[in-house]
Every structure is written in structure tokens, then in C-alpha cells.
Amino acid sequence: MKQLLFIEYPKCSTCQKAKQWLDDHCIAYEDRHIVENRPKRDELAAWFFQSGLPLKKFFNTSGLLYKSMGLKDKLPSMTEDEQLDLLSTNGMLVKRPLVVSNSRILVGFKPKEWESLI
Template identity: 65%
Template sequence: MNFVCYPKCTTCQKAKKWLDEKGIKYELRDIKENNPSYDELKKWYKASGQPLKKFFNTSGLLYKSMELKNKLPNMSEEEQLKILATDGMLVKRPLLIKDNTVLIGFKEKDYEELFK
């Protein structure tokens, strides 16, 4: 199981604490140091069942400075995935990847459901 996060992110810290308190083992990956590749993002996106827009960190400075809010609706899925693969700070986090399940962000209820 992979836990892809940005260690300075408070939401990531909460998710990590939750996993640690439950004694759940995971492989930690710093998204800033080891950005997900196009192929990884495409695989995770398909497995998540979520719209691709959910993978964007819409509150991030980079997202805002690139004006992606206005650009994404006119971009193909492939173009969006390529942009996501350029910088980990564009990707919403944390990402929890377990088997064929991908959780985006941290909602305690979703984590509890996955590990019950």
C-alpha cells in the first residue's frame, strides 16, 4: 500500500497519524520529491472511479498561478494527466493506493471503510 503525501500538508499529517494510530503499514512517498508519473496518475485515476478534476489540488498556489480553473474544461484527459505529472504540488493529496482502491484526500469515514 502506498501513501503519497506532502509532509508539510496538515491534511496529510492527519491521514498519516490516523494510519499510524491504527497500526496500518504503508510505503510513504513524498509527492514533492517523487512526483507521480503520467502512467501512475492514469492508472490511479481509472482505479479511483473519480472525475479527473478531483486529482487537482485546486487550493494550491501553482494551480491558481497557472489559471487551471479556466483551462481544464477545454483540455483533454491526456493533457490534464500530462500537466498533473509535471509537478506534485498540482496533485491533491494525500493519495492512498491499496490494491485497486485509490482514495484522494483524507476523509476518515473513507479510510475506516477501506480498513474495516
């Protein structure tokens, strides 16, 4: 298996907990700052399709940017293409942490789900 890609915002406490979880379980990963190296549209599309999750799960719905843009009301009327375009404009719109492996995409930190990585 290739190394995991761990996409995070270092100041995010949930990301810090998730990173500690990976370290505690001796899981190797490549670390990527979600703002400095934001996910590209084609990456987001591939992860979305691989995950099988609704696209809304990839949005950081508790984030200030999401709220200030009024996305709760706008997303339902947007196409998936429009949502992917929007997600790719700013890493702070993307739910984090995001873990990408060749077999799984994990969005957010839920230790029970993450146990599948071990």
C-alpha cells in the same frame, strides 16, 4: 494485500493528520514524498481509471500553483490526456494525500472513506 502507498507532502497539515490516522489504526504503508518523487503519468492514469473519480478530483484545487496557473478556467477545455500530462509535471498540482492500494484509490483525507482500509 500489498502494503499501501501513501503519497504526501510532509509539510501539509492534512497529510500529517492522515498519516496519524494510518498510524493510529496500525495500517502499514510505504511513504512517498509527492515533490521529491512525483507521480509519473502512467501511474496517474492507472490510479485515475482505477478510482472511477473525475480527473479534476486529482488536482490540488486549493494549491497556489493551481491558482497561479489559472487552471480553474483551463481544465474544462483540456482533454484527459492533456490533464494527465500536466498533473505529472509537478507533484504540487496533485491532490494529497493520495492512498493507493490494490483495491482502492483515496484522494484527499476523509476519515469516513478511509475506514474502508481497516
